[in-house]
Amino acid sequence: MKINVPLANQIKTYSSWLCKAKMAFMTLMALSMGLTHPVANAQDFPQKPITMMMPYAAGGPGDTITRLFAGAMQKILGQQILVDNTAGASGAIGSAKVARSKPDGYTLLMIHVSHATNMAMYKNLAYHPVDDFEPIGSATSGPMVIVARNEFPAKDLNEFVAYVKANPSKVSLAHAGVGSASHLCGLMMMSVLNVQLNEIPYKGTGPALTDLMGGQVDVLCDQTSGTVPSVKNGKIKAYAAAGKARLPSLPDTPAIAEAGVQGFDINISFGLYAPKGTPKPVLEQLTLALQKSVADPEVRKRLEAMGVAAVSVEQATPAALRAHLKNEMETLGGLLAKAGVKAN
Ligand code: MLT
Numbered sequence: 001m002k003i004n005v006p007l008a009n010q011i012k013t014y015s016s017w018l019c020k021a022k023m024a025f026m027t028l029m030a031l032s033m034g035l036t037h038p039v040a041n042a043q044d045f046p047q048k049p050i051t052m053m054m055p056y057a058a059g060g061p062g063d064t065i066t067r068l069f070a071g072a073m074q075k076i077l078g079q080q081i082l083v084d085n086t087a088g089a090s091g092a093i094g095s096a097k098v099a100r101s102k103p104d105g106y107t108l109l110m111i112h113v114s115h116a117t118n119m120a121m122y123k124n125l126a127y128h129p130v131d132d133f134e135p136i137g138s139a140t141s142g143p144m145v146i147v148a149r150n151e152f153p154a155k156d157l158n159e160f161v162a163y164v165k166a167n168p169s170k171v172s173l174a175h176a177g178v179g180s181a182s183h184l185c186g187l188m189m190m191s192v193l194n195v196q197l198n199e200i201p202y203k204g205t206g207p208a209l210t211d212l213m214g215g216q217v218d219v220l221c222d223q224t225s226g227t228v229p230s231v232k233n234g235k236i237k238a239y240a241a242a243g244k245a246r247l248p249s250l251p252d253t254p255a256i257a258e259a260g261v262q263g264f265d266i267n268i269s270f271g272l273y274a275p276k277g278t279p280k281p282v283l284e285q286l287t288l289a290l291q292k293s294v295a296d297p298e299v300r301k302r303l304e305a306m307g308v309a310a311v312s313v314e315q316a317t318p319a320a321l322r323a324h325l326k327n328e329m330e331t332l333g334g335l336l337a338k339a340g341v342k343a344n
Contacts, residue, residue: 045281056206068299094109105286112268120341140270143268144224148212160240165193165195168197174220192264208222209227231253243264244265247307274286287317
């Protein structure tokens, strides 16, 4: 049976059918090329495992903290979080890898002060610490401690200071690369003691600690998350907390200030970033998972045992991390530039 419909209506019906067909074709094409709308992704995020970059060698303080947060956040997000230890150039190689990765929330960067200092250290840095990243939030804050191989010839802090001042050329100082936390702490120590020690760079203080235990290197200034267990089990010895006050995790270790050394106080904070362009709804989900992790009593307890503090929920935000990075770039980056420290 033919139904008599005016021509204009037929054209209107046909053109709207054609438009729908075109839209359906475009959507199919976009889906096949993975170009679905990022916000649509956000509603399903995460759909697959996430990579969290820790750009220093496995086994160091940064790696310990990263694995703790990866474990906590994966439970919240419902997808596995795999830690990638692409190390070298004081975190710059791994950071560049994240900066170049797809901004979809599946590649993150956990890093500390070297995100601020690397710009002053490397003239050809392959990324910009602010322009190429989206801050998700701060995670931890923790002190540093000066440790040595057990046979180092000084029985206490005063003897350590005296020996280092009298024999600088005989003392090797390990660190994780120019601009790393352990390098900054070593620089501050050499500056306040007015000595130049033999610097031995590693891809992280995990491997440095192994050499310290084996007696291949003399001294290391490292974060407590990398050193407290080894001090407590007698594999290395601690001379001083790198600050004004003793550490609850090492109550018998004096603060460097007790040897009359002033102006030496360093604290290391880790923060989580995503590549620039990661969709806002995805970033918000990642910030929420980070906030739940810093508030998790089990996470806080395990960090406290390493002498590290989880930040407050209010600090686990993009704005707080952005402000922290800006401050470190201006202060520590400036300090290194003034000291004429350069990596290349
Ligand atoms: C450093 O800056 O010294 C690094 O955090 C050491 C590390 O995590 O391996």
